[in-house]
Amino acid sequence: MDADAAATPATVRLAFPPEARLLGTLRLVVGIVARKAGMGEEGIEDLKVAVSETCAVAVGDLNRAGVPDPIEVDLVEAPDRFGIEVRDRAPSAPGGPSNAADGEVDDRELGLALVGALVDDLKTSTLDGGGNRTSFWLRRGPQGLGAGALDDLPPPLT
């Protein structure tokens, strides 16, 4: 790899149909890519949770809307951090019905809050022509988020 190539963030792009059974495969691939990028084990686990939660919301939105379009996930390897962008073509923004069964918490809201607690710079926006884009970063390195990162977490959600 020459100097120019090293300076350009490498992107791995994944696409999968909105089927919940594929989330395990997605986590497996995300873990492999992040590990090869040199991310620490704690960071890899955080990344798997964050990506899985984000994509689970997209799967739910797409299924409720009856849209079979694939979910796209970009894994961006930058020098000091690891970026994720998830795009889906669900027509409505978050705010659909909860998946929670009777007596349970709203796991959709819990999931999104969990992502917000695990990652840096979480952003959501609407795609031109309909759909949603969610992006965030995690710092790279042997310790993932780094020692003491939990000290910076927001207060517990409950």
Next chain:
Amino acid sequence: MDLDLNVRKDGDHSVLEVAGEIDVYTAPKLREQLIELVSDGSYHIVVDLEKVDFLDSTGLGVLVGGLKRVRNHDGSLQLVCTQEKILKIFRITGLTKVFPIHGSVPDAISAPAE
């Protein structure tokens, strides 16, 4: 991706050993098992998460639902977990204040119901 569930009785307690990944796809299986236990009269449940590789918010919701169901019968739901990656999920969401989390099944069984 599989979620394996194994139930055994230990005195007044039902011990539910969970192995695999708990996410939006597999969590319904765990929900059904917890509902079945409560329907069969098991109101003191220990959920052993030591062989769980992944836990997401859907799984957390199912466990909270199980806790509410046993509490409706003055029961208890105790967790067993020593894996840092799983404990972190409970800590971030504040659920360490909701669930008693123990280091072993015997500790969970001998703990007083809260």
